[in-house]
Amino acid sequence: MSSVFYRAPGQAYPRAVRGEGVYLWDADGQKYLDGSGGAAISCLGHGHAGVISAVRRQAGDMAFAHTQFFTNEPQEQLAVRLAELCPIPDARVYFLSGGSEANETALKLVRQYWRSAGEHDRHIVITRRQSYHGNTLGALSVTGHTKRRAPYEPMLHQWPRVSPCNAYRDQLPNETTAQYVRRLADELDQAIVAAGPGNVAAFMGETVVGASLGAVPPAEGYWRAMREVCDRHGILLVLDEVMAGCGRTGTWHGFEQDGIQPDIVTLAKGISGGYQPLGAALASGAVHERMAQDGFAHGHTFVGHATACAAGLAVLDAIEHEDLLKQVRHRGRLLRSELRRRFSSHAHVGEVRGRGLFVGLELVLDRETRQPVPAEWGLPAKLRKAAMAHGLICYPGGGTADGKDGAHILLAPPFIISEPQVHELCELLSDTLGGFSFDGTD
Numbered sequence: 526m527s528s529v530f531y532r533a534p535g536q537a538y539p540r541a542v543r544g545e546g547v548y549l550w551d552a553d554g555q556k557y558l559d560g561s562g563g564a565a566i567s568c569l570g571h572g573h574a575g576v577i578s579a580v581r582r583q584a585g586d587m588a589f590a591h592t593q594f595f596t597n598e599p600q601e602q603l604a605v606r607l608a609e610l611c612p613i614p615d616a617r618v619y620f621l622s623g624g625s626e627a628n629e630t631a632l633k634l635v636r637q638y639w640r641s642a643g644e645h646d647r648h649i650v651i652t653r654r655q656s657y658h659g660n661t662l663g664a665l666s667v668t669g670h671t672k673r674r675a676p677y678e679p680m681l682h683q684w685p686r687v688s689p690c691n692a693y694r695d696q697l698p699n700e701t702t703a704q705y706v707r708r709l710a711d712e713l714d715q716a717i718v719a720a721g722p723g724n725v726a727a728f729m730g731e732t733v734v735g736a737s738l739g740a741v742p743p744a745e746g747y748w749r750a751m752r753e754v755c756d757r758h759g760i761l762l763v764l765d766e767v768m769a770g771c772g773r774t775g776t777w778h779g780f781e782q783d784g785i786q787p788d789i790v791t792l793a794k795g796i797s798g799g800y801q802p803l804g805a806a807l808a809s810g811a812v813h814e815r816m817a818q819d820g821f822a823h824g825h826t827f828v829g830h831a832t833a834c835a836a837g838l839a840v841l842d843a844i845e846h847e848d849l850l851k852q853v854r855h856r857g858r859l860l861r862s863e864l865r866r867r868f869s870s871h872a873h874v875g876e877v878r879g880r881g882l883f884v885g886l887e888l889v890l891d892r893e894t895r896q897p898v899p900a901e902w903g904l905p906a907k908l909r910k911a912a913m914a915h916g917l918i919c920y921p922g923g924g925t926a927d928g929k930d931g932a933h934i935l936l937a938p939p940f941i942i943s944e945p946q947v948h949e950l951c952e953l954l955s956d957t958l959g960g961f962s963f964d965g966t967d
């Protein structure tokens with residue numbers, strides 16, 4: 526009998542006791558290849574000596590001092606490094622303890638920005654269906670993930686949501702990419718008009734959609750078109766790069782590959798590689814300047830936590846010194862091509878997609894018709910369990926097709942994964958999928 530209130534009450538979990546490189550071990554000695562870095566977190570894998578010694582050093586010097594009274598060296602240094610890496614002009618960095626907090630902060634930032642601008646009616650944040658921005662009530666309000674919202678629906682803001690950009694599912698057979706993007710831009714435009722342009726504060730989305738769709742990158746030109754619509758209505762653009770940021774897609778920010786700049790970007794997960802809880806909201810100098818005059822009624826106890834920021838600095842050092850962005854691009858290409866090779870004739874792998882080491886497989890009943898896996902089968906949970914039995918950590922999800930039906934597997938291995946380990950990951954995934962008949966009896 527455990528006293529832990531588990532994420533899924535009643536479920537039995539193996540006890541993780543050791544990590545080294547891309548592998549984890551449980552108390553029974555079972556070895557797992559961490560093919561999803563948990564949920565796109567462990568970018569340096571496990572047991573990274575440089576990060577561990579940075580955390581030890583900082584904890585020894587001064588683990589924590591409340592930022593209502595003090596600033597600290599690691600937060601100052603990490604802010605400079607993140608601002609330098611961010612193409613947003615004069616970015617200011619607000620440090621938090623995770624992705625939900627970072628997105629809550631972004632929501633409050635856009636609200637305070639408009640109050641400072643004298644536009645007190647602007648409060649609505651338009652987001653997209655099949656998106657995930659976090660589990661706190663504000664972040665969940667802007668989330669489109671149906672299943673995660675459902676129990677709390679009466680407690681959430683009912684703000685407009687538009688279509689995700691998911692060409693595999695939604696681009697029409699006779700539609701060019703440019704026409705598809707135009708249709709999505711028109712939809713956002715109409716949503717802003719319907720909400721009353723003077724009421725809308727921001728549009729927010731994941732640059733590459735993670736947990737809800739399985740590493741779906743935007744269609745060519747999508748973010749440029751969305752930026753244009755935001756600019757036309759004078760609203761802010763917030764990009765959630767909690768999963769897609771910090772090098773996961775092969776560039777420090779995912780949006781660098783889309784030729785745009787948001788006004789605010791949020792980071793977490795890989796920012797500290799899981800060695801400490803850390804998140805960040807980066808706002809442009811213009812956003813910061815406008816609202817700074819009125820202050821920002823916000824804050825948490827662990828904002829700017831010195832030991833967490835020291836971990837963030839050490840992760841950044843490792844990514845730079847070990848030239849890992851280049852490795853993410855190379856290994857990502859290898860992983861996608863190897864998955865395509867293995868599964869090109871698999872009856873139930875509809876698409877292999879992604880950017881960098883952020884990779885998704887959409888599972889279907891029929892490759893031709895793309896008929897989704899029914900939600901009632903509960904396939905994602907079964908896949909997670911079967912993968913673990915094979916010694917693989919991957920991140921399956923459901924609702925991929927329409928918010929209810931559909932299934933995918935998200936892969937986000939550590940950036941340090943070697944070529945043989947990429948093949949091992951594919952082998953383990955192939956063994957896992959081989960145990961499923963996709964007829965509802967699994």
Ligand SMILES: Cc1ncc(COP(=O)(O)O)c(C=O)c1O
Nearest residue numbers: 623624625657658659735767768
């Ligand atoms: C895109 C995205 N945003 C926000 C979050 C929430 O982050 P956290 O779980 O650290 O609160 C997640 C978590 O999976 C995420 O994938």
